[in-house]
Structures are given as structure tokens and as C-alpha cells.
Amino acid sequence: MASFQSLPGFRDFYPEEFSRRQHIFRVWRQGASAFGFQEYDAPVLEPLELYKTKSGDEIEAQLFSFTDKGGREVALRPEMTPTVCRMVGAKAGALKRPIKWFSIAEFYRYERAQKGRLRAFNQFNADIFGEAGPEAEIELIALLIQCLNGFGLTKDDFYIRLSDRDLWFFYLEALGLNENQARGILSAIDRYEKMGDDAFTGYTEVHGELAAATKEKVLTFLKIKSLGELESTLAPFKSDKLAVRLADWRKVLGGLAAMKLNDFVAVDLGVVRGLAYYTGFVFEAFDRKGDLRALAGGGRYNDLVKKLGGPDLPAVGFAIGDVTTGLLLEQRGLTPRFVTAPDIYVVIGGELERAAAFGDIHALRGAGWRVEYPFKELAFGKQFKAASESGAKLALIYGGDELAKGVVKIRDLTDRSEQEVPRDQVLVCVRDFLSGH
RNA sequence: GCGGCCAUAGCUCAGUUGGUUAGAGCACAAGAUUGUGAUUCUUGGGGUCGCGGGUUCGAAUCCCGUUGGCCGCCCCA
Numbered sequence A: 001m002a003s004f005q006s007l008p009g010f011r012d013f014y015p016e017e018f019s020r021r022q023h024i025f026r027v028w029r030q031g032a033s034a035f036g037f038q039e040y041d042a043p044v045l046e047p048l049e050l051y052k053t054k055s056g057d058e059i060e061a062q063l064f065s066f067t068d069k070g071g072r073e074v075a076l077r078p079e080m081t082p083t084v085c086r087m088v089g090a091k092a093g094a095l096k097r098p099i100k101w102f103s104i105a106e107f108y109r110y111e112r113a114q115k116g117r118l119r120a121f122n123q124f125n126a127d128i129f130g131e132a133g134p135e136a137e138i139e140l141i142a143l144l145i146q147c148l149n150g151f152g153l154t155k156d157d158f159y160i161r162l163s164d165r166d167l168w169f170f171y172l173e174a175l176g177l178n179e180n181q182a183r184g185i186l187s188a189i190d191r192y193e194k195m196g197d198d199a200f201t202g203y204t205e206v207h208g209e210l211a212a213a214t215k216e217k218v219l220t221f222l223k224i225k226s227l228g229e230l231e232s233t234l235a236p237f238k239s240d241k242l243a244v245r246l247a248d249w250r251k252v253l254g255g256l257a258a259m260k261l262n263d264f265v266a267v268d269l270g271v272v273r274g275l276a277y278y279t280g281f282v283f284e285a286f287d288r289k290g291d292l293r294a295l296a297g298g299g300r301y302n303d304l305v306k307k308l309g310g311p312d313l314p315a316v317g318f319a320i321g322d323v324t325t326g327l328l329l330e331q332r333g334l335t336p337r338f339v340t341a342p343d344i345y346v347v348i349g350g351e352l353e354r355a356a357a358f359g360d361i362h363a364l365r366g367a368g369w370r371v372e373y374p375f376k377e378l379a380f381g382k383q384f385k386a387a388s389e390s391g392a393k394l395a396l397i398y399g400g401d402e403l404a405k406g407v408v409k410i411r412d413l414t415d416r417s418e419q420e421v422p423r424d425q426v427l428v429c430v431r432d433f434l435s436g437h
Numbered sequence B: 001g002c003g004g005c006c007a008u009a010g011c012u013c014a015g016u017u018g019g020u021u022a023g024a025g026c027a028c029a030a031g032a033u034u035g036u037g038a039u040u041c042u043u044g045g046g047g048u049c050g051c052g053g054g055u056u057c058g059a060a061u062c063c064c065g066u067u068g069g070c071c072g073c074c075c076c077a
Helices: A015-034 A048-055 A057-062 A081-094 A135-149 A165-174 A179-207 A212-222 A227-234 A240-258 A322-331 A351-366 A380-390 A400-405 A423-435
Strands: A045-047 A065-067 A073-076 A099-108 A120-129 A158-164 A265-267 A281-287 A296-300 A315-321 A344-348 A394-398 A407-412 A418-422
Touching: A015 A099, A015 A120, A015 A135, A015 A322, A045 A048, A048 A057, A048 A073, A048 A081, A081 A099, A081 A120, A081 A315, A120 A135, A120 A322, A135 A158, A135 A240, A135 A281, A135 A296, A135 A315, A158 A165, A158 A240, A165 A179, A165 A212, A165 A240, A179 A212, A227 A240, A227 A265, A240 A265, A281 A315, A315 A322, A344 A351, A344 A380, A351 A394, A351 A400, A351 A423, A394 A400, A394 A423, A400 A407, A407 A423, A418 A423
Parallel strands: A158 A265, A344 A394
Antiparallel strands: A045 A073, A065 A073, A099 A120, A120 A315, A158 A281, A281 A296, A296 A315, A394 A407, A407 A418
16 A cells, blocks of 8 residues: 555546546547637646635635745636636737637646545636627537537437526516525525525525515526527516527527537526626536536626726636546446557567667657567567557567568468568558558 | 545455454466467465554454545535
């Protein structure tokens, strides 16, 4: 047993786990690239104030924060949004709009680990800055779907719940509630799925009992499952704000339907998302079976760049986590096999033949082939066994007999056939052989 | 921050009411086998029984603490 273990909630990535992580990163990166997003990165350590400004003081309890040797209050980044807002805000004037950026990075939160949640995890982040219209939401939701489709996940595996914080506020305003009351209701909505009617006790304590008729209307709104229901529910209200939001909803759902993505998206006003900086559409991706926490989440945050000292710049973004994604891929058998096989395994007769083999081995590697050979002198039988177990498609045999004739033997490890080729043609013959498979 | 379950070899686990030097399978390595891959056989390395303390003639086993893991609550950017 080792004297040291990794810290709680942190993971070691041995080669097999690392390859699984790389597969996830590769799919995300391919998706972002296809959508024309540009990759960026940023420091892991940031001023603590950056997160307090965005999320309030209470966030500190869930941060990896400390005082550095220069007396600065710092924190390991718990998310990318404040950082990317700072970066974009600093150069907003020089960046071509719309700004479409993504990153793949590790984040840290000081919380107790549980299923799908660790203290160190990776996230794919994609954001669009400088586009106030719902075109940005269409682009991002389509990208989110692509980033999950890329693993082989289908509409039977996951779906996206789409909601709208502005719509809620405008609706609650139309019902006669003030802004504080509306925030209280949203907080109750957030918990309603889990707690049922008890979710409203917090509201009652602060604002008093919600009128039965109003509550009824809130719950009706919450249960809306389609654009049609949404339109008919809102029809009686003469509100310009609501009409504008409805037009945006038609655009988003229409655009996604035109991309044939409508099966992936569900109208679900039960999603409001925890912290209060979202200003419009919000969305979360979930496993269809529903026993995992959210795969991804995001929404519009039009005020944040300005709040962090930048210009007034509209923004939408989302993040996908690697932990829940990995669990879902595991459940669905979509984890790729761990392959370490070389292309070629070189069998070497003895020390005399080794020098000859080394020249060709290095040339083959220079040509881009993955080539392995035994470090120590080994019996031929052992070497063939090793060649077979390595998963290589072919073996090159450098024995005394062959070299005396000026040839190298190529053995097809799949059907055990062999042929001799002149030594100076090894590269060409290997290329012909491997490209034919 | 709170609660439940758990911790023996790299992995999966056994280990009797507390009793000699803590075991198995798999994996790894060497050999049987000095020019051709299976299977098999032999052998080997690898453990402060998570860590610390206590009870006892004696602790992997019982008790307390602690660290870590899994799971749930809070929270979830």
C-alpha cells in the first residue's frame, strides 16, 4: 500500500483512464471545430474576488481558496465563465463578432464527492459573445447535441430541457408579483421537482402564503410541455415583453427543428438553474433514464461581462462535464477499447542482428509507424508470443539466416504467412502491406 | 457542513468463537522451450491486513480515533 494517496475527489489517470478521457476530449473538440469555435485556455488560479463578484460571498465555502505567499486571496477556478468573461471583456473591441470560443479544462470545487461529482473534474465550455438574438442559442444547443452525438449517444440516451428565466419573470410580473416575490417563486420552482409542495415553504416564510389562484397558475405554467401550450397559456396576457419572448421561443425551436434536432429538445419550465445571473434561456442536458445528475447546463448571461468590468456584451454559454459523461458512456457500452498495439513488432535474432534491426526500426518510426521490439535478447518463441500479444499486424524478423541473404522476413501475424523481402526495400514493403489492411 | 456502508497482494476476494510464519484466482516475471505464437506445468517477486491508539498472554479479527473510498443530504456555478 502506497504511503501517499491522491487527495479526496481527485483522480489519477493511468494510461487506460487517460485514453478514455482523451476520447471524450477528442469528441468535444471535433464538435467545436465543426461549429467554428476557437479554442482558448486560461490560468488555473484566479483572484478569489473574481468568483465573489460573480456569485456572491457564500460561494467561498465551495472553493479551493487560500492566501498565497504574497498575501493575495486566490482560488482554483471552479468554472470557466468568469474567466472567459474577463478575457473577452478586456479585448471585446478588437474581437470579430460573433465571438465563438470554447475550452477544455480542469476545474476544482471544495465539495464532498458523490456519484457524478468530484473535487477535480474537466469541462468543455462553449460560449458566444456579442449576439443578443436567439440565433446564438440555436447554435449552442446544436453544438451541445453534436458534442453528445459524437460519442454515439442518440435521442434515446439524452435530451435537453429548455426553459427561460425571463419568461418566468415576465409571467410572474403579469400575475402581479414583484421582483423579490418572483425570485422566491423561481427558487421554489427549482426545488419543486425534488420536494413537491414543500418547495414553497421557503417562499411562504418570507413573502407569506401565495394566493391559491396564483399558485395554481404557477404550477400550470410549470407543467407546460410544448410551444403550443405555452402560446395558449400566454394568449390572455396583453404583455409586449411576453410576446417578444414567445417570438424568440418560436425561433429557437424552429431553428432546431430545421436541423432535425427537435427530438432532442423538450420544453420544460422546471429548469431555472441555481445562481441568479442567467437572464434568458436556460437549458440542461439529461440522461433519459434519469439516474444521473445533469450532463451539461447553460444559458444566457447578458449582464455578466459588464458586471466583471467589461463592456455591455450579450453572452450565452454552456458546459459539459467529463464525470457524468464518462458514467453515461460506461452505462451504454460506448467506452472505446483501450488499444496500445504497435503497427510492427520486430523480432531480433541476437546482439549481432540487433544493430542491423535498429537502423530499420528508426527509419520505420521516422516514417510514422509505431514500432516495438524487445529490449533484451529473447528466444524466438518468446518473441513471437510477445509480437502476437502486442496486437501488431506484422512482425519483421531480423535473424542471422535472413541477414546473411540480405533479406528481412515479413510475417503477417493474422494469418501467419511469411515472405522475404530485400533489406533495402523494407520500408516500401511495410507500407504496401499495412496500407492494404 | 451532516449521515449510512466499506477498507486484507496491482485487481477480485477468502481468512472459523481472537491462536503457529496471512491465503487463493487473475495479472506480472523467469524457466520447461538456443528459429515460429495455443494449452499446460514448475518457480519467483509482490502485504507493517489503510493509519494511530486501546483491550488481551496473543488482534487482520474486538473497541476508540483518524485517513481514504462508495452512496445520500446540503449545495450544485
